[in-house]
Structure formats: C-alpha cells, structure tokens
Amino acid sequence: MQLPFPLAEEPDQATREKGRLLFAGETDFVKGVVAMDGLPPADRIEVCFAGRSNVGKSSLINALTGRKGLARASNTPGRTQEINFFTAGEEHYLVDLPGYGFANAPLAVVEKWQRLLKRYLSGRQNLRRAFVLVDHRHGVKPVDEEIMSLLDSSAVTFQCVLTKEDKVKAKDRERILDQVREKLSKHPAAFPELIVTSSEKGDGIETLRSTIATLV
Helix, strand or coil: CCCCCCECCCCCHHHHHHHHHHHHCCEEEEEEECCHHHCCCCCCEEEEEEEECCCCHHHHHHHHHCCCCCCCCCCCCCCCCCEEEEEECCCEEEEECCCECCCCCCHHHHHHHHHHHHHHHHHCCCEEEEEEEEECCCCCCHHHHHHHHHHHHCCCCEEEEEECHHHCCHHHHHHHHHHHHHHHCCCCCECCCEEECECCCCECHHHHHHHHHCCC
8 A cells, every 4th residue: 555655766867867967067056035026037947945943954955966065054043034046057946945943033033034935935936846854853843834834825835855864763764754744644735755865875865856857
C-alpha cells in the first residue's frame, strides 16, 4: 500500500542533469525586499524557501547552489526581516524568506513582516512552489503549521523538505516521518512527496535541484 507523502524518488539521469545544469551557472544575489513595491519583475520561474529559525535554510540554499557564502545565517534567530532574491541561471529566482519563530524584534516589526509575507505569497503569479523546511530531528512544530496554513489560504503549493537528516538517530526516523505525514495530511496545499536532505552530507540535494529544474 502506497504511503501518503512518500519520499521523493531519486531523479533519473536526464532529470538529474537538468538540475545540475540549472545550478551550474551563475547564482547571484539580486536584492533584499522589505515592501511589495521593491519586488523584482515577475519575469521568471520562482521558488521560495520558508522555515523556522535554525532549521538550516541558509545551509540548504548554499548546498543547492554550491556557494558557501551565498545565503548567510543571522547570528540572532528571527533578526532578518527581508525577502532575499537570488537568480539561478537565466530563468529562475530562488527566494529566501526570513526565518519564523523566536523573532527577536518588536511586535510592530513582526506584524509588518507578516503582512508583507501574506501579500507576497498571495500576489506573486510566477511563484511555482514553496519549500517548507522542517528539522528532521523534531518533526512539524506548531509554528511550521502556521506557515503551512498561510500557504493553504494563499493557494500556494508547498513541498516539505526535511533537513539535518544526518543528525537523526535511525530508530527515530520512521516515527518522525509518520508525524510529519500526519500533520501534512491536514493541509490541502501540501505537495504529496517529501524530500529528505542533509546539507552537510549532500543527501537529497540532487533530488531538490531536479525538482526545481522541472517546475514549469
């Protein structure tokens, strides 16, 4: 019997090559955006990455692009309040959303950021998929479900990417995967495949590259 939210299969050779070529070219920082009128033109395929603070989002983006210093992790969780845009080749934007949870900022600043996030997610026509990063050691937390519910209401398809797979004890993996699947089953915008990654070991990076490269 097919499990709900199975692990994504390894890409075939042609798809793997497509993913490799996408990220073999130049990947450049475009700008950090703090208001909707600062968004770059919606003239290319766009994917965004969301995740709570300390989930390993910067490490994953750096592993995807093969550039260690491209996305920088803030020393203070929740400090960065910009939407950061990067180019991948000539046809894609990678969008790094600020980490959510533990925001070390005044309430008014947090509320302003939340409004910007809602407007971005609901108003960006070229956004093809959101990747919601979840720490494989901990599974889905209430703060993760908040962003998932926001994606549901914005009608943005999102795919769960589990990070730090190398730090999970073998005996705990299936239990945590079951918890993730149970939580995702409540979200209509959830894409029905999981991608398991380790930025440190490189696990799942080719699969994620191929997934992005085949979005149209």
